[in-house]
Amino acid sequence: MSADSRTSCVTTRTAVLVAWVAVLLLVAAAPVPVVMMKTSRAKSMSVFLFRHGECYQPACGTHLCTSGISRARFLPSLFANTRRLKPPCKLYAINPGKPPFMAREYETFIPLAIARNISINTSFARGDEQTLANAILGDLDAGAVVAVSWRHTMIGAVATALGCTANMSSRCVAGSWPNLDFDTFVLMKFQRNYNGTSDHHSSWKIVNASTVHMGFTPVCDTPNELSHGACTELRRCKNTTQQHFAFD
Numbered sequence: 001m002s003a004d005s006r007t008s009c010v011t012t013r014t015a016v017l018v019a020w021v022a023v024l025l026l027v028a029a030a031p032v033p034v035v036m037m038k039t040s041r042a043k044s045m046s047v048f049l050f051r052h053g054e055c056y057q058p059a060c061g062t063h064l065c066t067s068g069i070s071r072a073r074f075l076p077s078l079f080a081n082t083r084r085l086k087p088p089c090k091l092y093a094i095n096p097g098k099p100p101f102m103a104r105e106y107e108t109f110i111p112l113a114i115a116r117n118i119s120i121n122t123s124f125a126r127g128d129e130q131t132l133a134n135a136i137l138g139d140l141d142a143g144a145v146v147a148v149s150w151r152h153t154m155i156g157a158v159a160t161a162l163g164c165t166a167n168m169s170s171r172c173v174a175g176s177w178p179n180l181d182f183d184t185f186v187l188m189k190f191q192r193n194y195n196g197t198s199d200h201h202s203s204w205k206i207v208n209a210s211t212v213h214m215g216f217t218p219v220c221d222t223p224n225e226l227s228h229g230a231c232t233e234l235r236r237c238k239n240t241t242q243q244h245f246a247f248d
Helices: 003-029 066-078 104-108 110-116 129-138 152-161 223-227
Strands: 041-051 090-093 145-150 184-194 205-213
Touching: 041 152, 066 104, 066 110, 090 104, 090 110, 090 129, 104 110, 104 145, 129 145, 129 152, 145 152, 152 184
Parallel strands: 041 145, 090 145
Antiparallel strands: 041 184, 184 205
8 A cells, every 4th residue: 555545544534533523522512402300399388267366245345355355465475486386477357347347356366466567457358258268379379377367157168268178177167166165276288289380380279177276264354344244264264464455
């Protein structure tokens, strides 16, 4: 083989090698398609349903009695650091400016609103239970906690509108709340799947509902309130001086 032929072969092999290297470099530099796996993780929120504090009639009219005021003042301690309940970020109470013009649901949340530095939403009245439930479920992000103060005979209607059934809790039935029970509240847990694109891609679904007892002993009512039948469970009263309670 002549020198020219050998040179030509080497040149050809070099050109081929350079071409292959160029191809490999182009392939390496090309963007690699990434297959995004949709991950689904559960998101949750909670709703507390409270009955208003003690409000015996006719002694206290549309407002809380002394015992109810003391219970309202106790509510913030339910969400103190020493307890396991996550504090609410939104509060709802029956509008005291609409029929039947009862202020006790709103008054029950005044100390809690002050302690958490949040306002009380009073956009809803009795009979608006479904609208209230729609507002709660439609305007919340994952991890949110909501508390509602409502008339005891209609708490079941709120719970039902939120998706709770009698199989989950007997308190999820309208009219089922015992007349003398001011110490119990309902804790409802909700969940939905989150696909990483939107917090509002699906509706909230109730997971469970449980009843919780505060274990609170109210301050005694005044002699006038007691004469009208207030604080009938006298064994639960304390001989404690009642401090002034300011209503907004």
